[in-house]
Every structure is written in C-alpha cells, then in structure tokens.
Amino acid sequence: MVQGKRTTPNYKTKKFVYRNEDEWVRVEGTHEAIISRPQFDLVQKLLLEDTRAGAEDTAVHPYCGRIFCADCGAPAVRKTVRSGDRQYVYYVCSANKSNREACSKHSIREDVLNSAVLATIRKQIELALDMDRALQDIEKLSWERFELRKLDANIELQNETIQKNNNLRLGVYEDLQNGILTRDEFISMKLEFASRIAEAQKVIEQLTHRKSEIQHGLSKQQSWLAQFREYENISEVTRSILVSLVERIKVFENSEIEVVFRHKDQFTDILTFLEAQKTHTHSESKVIPMPRLEVV
Template sequence: MKLQGMSQDSIANRLNELGILSPFEYKISSGSRYETGFRQKEQALWSSVTVRRILENEVYIGNLVQGKRTTPNHKVKQTYVKPEDDWIRIEKNHEPLVSDRDFEIVQRLLGMDTRTSPDQKQVYLLSGIAVCADCGAPMTRKVSTVAGKKYAYYLCSTNKETKRCYSHRIPEKDLEDAVLVMLKQHIQNILHMKRVLEFVGTVPFQEINLKKLQNI
C-alpha cells in the first residue's frame, strides 16, 4: 500500500475497514496478556503511528536489531533509547518478508512530506519531492478558487512561513508537465545508452583496441 502511494493514515483506515486486527488485538487474540497505555477504546484500532513503526522495522528484511533501550543502572526502572550506533544488529538473520529494494524505497517515501487531507487516500504526485531551487525548502501545494474554479500551485514553504525567500509560485500543471518532459528525455538517454552498449558488445575486441590506438 505504501509503495502504491498511500499515506500512513490511509493505510490504517483501510486496515480498519477490512477488519484486520491491530498488533495489540492480534496479541490478545493469540492468548497474550500484553498491556499497553495506547489503548483508548474498547478495541485498539490501527493508527498511522503503528503503520509507520511496521514500515520502519528491519525485521521484515531479515535483520535482527536488539539493545535499543537500556537503563542507567539496575536501580532505575525507567529506560531510554540508546544511540543507534550502539544497537546490536545482525543482518540477514532470518528469511525476509520484504525485499531490500522495496524497504529502501519505503524509507525514502517516509522521509518525504506525504500528508494528505482527510478526504484523500493518495498523496499528490509531487508531494515531498518538489523543493525550492534557492533555499532547498519543500514546495508547498496550495489551492485557490477564482470565479468558482480551483487552481493548484506550488510555492516556497520558507516564503510562506518567514518571507526569507521568494515565493517561486508555479502552477501544478506546469510543474508536472516540466517533470514529465525531463523524465521522457531521461528515458530516451537510457535507451540510447543501451543501444550503444549493445553495439559495442558486437564489435570485435581487436577493432576496439585499434580504434583506441588511433585516438592516442
């Protein structure tokens, strides 16, 4: 669901709609006496926090991570999170459920601003991707209504919050069209390079070496 562009909130809502037990309810149904302070209703539902915790968990790519928390000494019960460098990580400890590639893509998506409005299930096409060329801050999507017609555009979030940068206002359609043109050009370059490499693969090594000598 995350790879398809759904936000954590949308994923949580979808799991609740399907009647899939949340991790807490699953543990209870399995006979566990697990307790948590996060349960606020008669039945603990999925939340965006729970979904994100699963999406970030390395156990699904086969890694075993232990020693995240510790206490100052045996007399103090309160724990704190240790620096990540001090964690014990055993890579490929068990059979993975998720590929490394999918996991890496999801981590990149989680690092982007993928918040959605309540009536939206998928993030906008350029959410978390478009950034200001001057200050590097994310571009914020805004919608204005003129004469009953809605117009979507992106502007610099720094300008919106502090006015320390120019607005760099650009219509959403113009930005998407520009990105599409660049993607098509990039794909053409890759295809051209592939044809070049295929041709090079058919040229005898002696001919290649001869051309190298001629270029010296």
C-alpha cells in the first residue's frame, strides 16, 4: 500500500502539492498476496536469466542458466558429439568454445553431471530434513520466531534512528530561524539528516521484506524447509528442482563440480541456532555439516 503521494502546504489551504516518489509512505503486507513472496522473487530472478531453448528443442534444458565455468565464470554451453551410432552430450565453457585461448574446456559429460548433482541434492535434502526435525524437537517453528524477534528489534532500532534524525532536522530549522546557523550550514545538515533517514528506511524495507517471507511460512504452518520435503524422494534432476534449490553449479577441470544452493544464508543461521540450543541445553545431539562439494 502506498500513501502520502500528495499533501497540502498547511491546514488553511485546499491546494494539493504532489510529493516526490522517495517521500511516499509504503507499507507491505496490507493485502493478501495472490502468490507467495518467495515464488514472486524466484520468478523475477528467472526472468533476468538468459534461458533459451536450442533451435531443435521445445523446452529449456534443466541446467540452462545454472551451470558455469568455475575459473572464468562464463556460462557452460551444451554440446552434442556423435561417435558412430552413439551420441554424447557435454557441457563446456562458452568462453573456450568462442576462443580456445580465453579459457580451458572445463568439460563434463551430461550423464556424469546428472549423477553428481543428484547425489549432492539428495545430501542437501537429507541435511534439510534433519534440520527440520531438530527444530521441531526444540519447538515447532522456533527458529522462525527467533528470527522474527531479531528482525523486530532491528526494525525498532531503525525507527528510533529515523525519529532521532527527524528531531535533529527540526532542531536545525529552529537554529536557522534564530540565526545560530547560516543558510549553507542549514542545507548541509538537513541533507545529512535526510540521508540518514533514507538509509534507515531502506534497511527497514529490507527487514520487512525478510519478515514477510518468514511470516508467510508461519501462516501456512511451514518453514522454508518445506520445499526440501517436497523433493524428498527425487530420482532424477529436473528443471523445477534446479531452479527451486540450486543457485549455480561450478564446473572445474577434471570434471569436478561444486553445487551452490539457494538459502545458504538460512542454512548457516539455522546451524548457528541449533548449535546455540545444543550448548544451552547441554544436548549431545550432533549437527551434520552442510555438504557443498561433489567430486566426480
């Protein structure tokens, strides 16, 4: 919801003055969303990616926009090689394909890639489910509530910063009127306070966005770990699995890969939270380290 697009100079006049867009008041979460915030953000990110189907294909390949050269960072491209009656599919560094001196091949066969990625995703899902069970043993969705308390505290701190700088801004206006400050000093200080307020408002917007994501999970009685439960028994790598769980796949020389997962920050936060709970309760339960690298 957006408010404050226009105002009046004072209560004595009915003439409206339109404000700049950066002065509008925006409040998120006032209307029920048609789709969830995580789904919306994922779709927006996919729209920015260069994902095109090949000339002979009717659909985007699973790894499109997800696989890159580990050294130069260029996207890996899909290449088909025929040998007699057999056909082999490889992924190679696109920079090398354009210019062999730019980078080495970083080649990996598609069936080998599928096996390695599938095994790594299964391990990550297993870890996620272990985390989910551990959280439920402590208190149902307690991690989300813990995060919400931290976010609320930070939002309150930013609001205090805004209030403080608003008061300071009013104070310098009085100093100008009383001749304590020159016009140039007043403008400089006013801009400084406005900058601090804008920065605090930006932080609040980011924190509110994060809070909205967590609250969506709470309202549905599930956390973001639920998507891992959805893929608990996967038997093959599909496009939907990759765009939901994987940020990118890095291909090294000798067909080594690294799978970088989405939500890695949340994984780290939950591991930290579980370790803190373990220390607090003197539990002997063991947290499994997060798998990241699969070598083929």
